[in-house]
Amino acid sequence: MSDVTEEISSKSTRELILDEALHCFADRGYEGTSLNDIAAGVGIRRPSLLHHFPSKEALYTDVFEMLLSEWLEGLEVAMASPASGWDKAELVIRAGFDLFARTPDYVRIMRREALDSGVHVGVDLSGLLRPLFDSACAYFTSEMDAGHFRRHNSQHLIITGYGAILTYFSDAPFIDELLNDQALTPQNVRDHCDHVVAFFRAALVA
């Protein structure tokens, strides 16, 4: 309703604030970001920003909920696929890469949240992700029982995969310097995705 006029000229101020906040929080963390930084990025003053969000914490929570809904949707779609065996695992890995490559700022916020044990966000993070984690565990375990995958501990396996995939995006600036190249070019992301897929396939499929 009120957005109609603003959507004609691209995005509403509220959306611009959310976008800028996402980028700042990912870049410098919660404490490292000031509301002045965000407001300046949008081109307004801090009190004007606080007209749209009641507090810094509320703004952060809204950003984090965008992240969660995007991720949960993306991963649930991939995990609901009717594929089976290795095909399904590969599908989920590639879906994860697509998701993270599309929104690398989300990955860095999630990493910061994991480091800070979720003190900034009023959401039960692990409570939301546990169902996904548990169903992924059940999938791998059943495929191992059926002899389709080499036997590993499913929980540790998923944690290993989580770390291997997320790190490439969260630590991209650091990896840039190790590789002497931009880690997040489309080509390099595709290469690393192919590598992870081949590596996990080699480890899992006898």
Next chain:
Amino acid sequence: MSDVTEEISSKSTRELILDEALHCFADRGYEGTSLNDIAAGVGIRRPSLLHHFPSKEALYTDVFEMLLSEWLEGLEVAMASPASGWDKAELVIRAGFDLFARTPDYVRIMRREALDSGVHVGVDLSGLLRPLFDSACAYFTSEMDAGHFRRHNSQHLIITGYGAILTYFSDAPFIDELLNDQALTPQNVRDHCDHVVAFFRAALVA
């Protein structure tokens, strides 16, 4: 000399400050930690802390240099081993786990530094780690050429391993909640280490 009397009663104030700073920076990050927090943890006032270190940044740099010297020493020793083939890879992985399990606070500081692209530390981080990275790459490549390891891209392989191992420690509080268990008990660390070793072995050794 002047320390003699203090060393009788355990550690010098300077060391107590470094220990507390390490813990605070790991727990809440550079911006999230105030000098008051650290001083209070030691049981002195902020100006007294600043008697031992000229600034917050200098204190952080000292903490980070403790980290670097510990890691570089530990990893160089493992990588200089005369073992070869899979034995050497396993040895380095287990050395990494030992190192990180002994100093989980270091892992979290390193992760934060990777996320912030090293803005807090006046050290050329990647310049120091590049030689280790390159020599690890060269090792894997030569072993693949010799047919001892399945063929993978060595650079991507090491980044995958780095992510898989580090994440278990840096995201421990988050993993606690996924597993409904303490990730960093000696037994769980050993289990995860065994898993990673077995997983990489399955992927690499034909």
Next chain:
DNA sequence: AACGGGCTACCTACTGGTAGGTAGGGCAGA
């Protein structure tokens, strides 16, 4: 043995600056 300078380690009290948040006014569009 007694004195006194100089040192370390710590304190309280303060500075300039910046953080998040609020109050209230101007003003354009419905």
Next chain:
DNA sequence: TCTGCCCTACCTACCAGTAGGTAGCCCGTT
């Protein structure tokens, strides 16, 4: 005229860092 958006001006709380002073120890001199 009313509502929504943005502004300036202000608040309190906290930050890193400084100024200045005190207690106690070491050590050379007398």
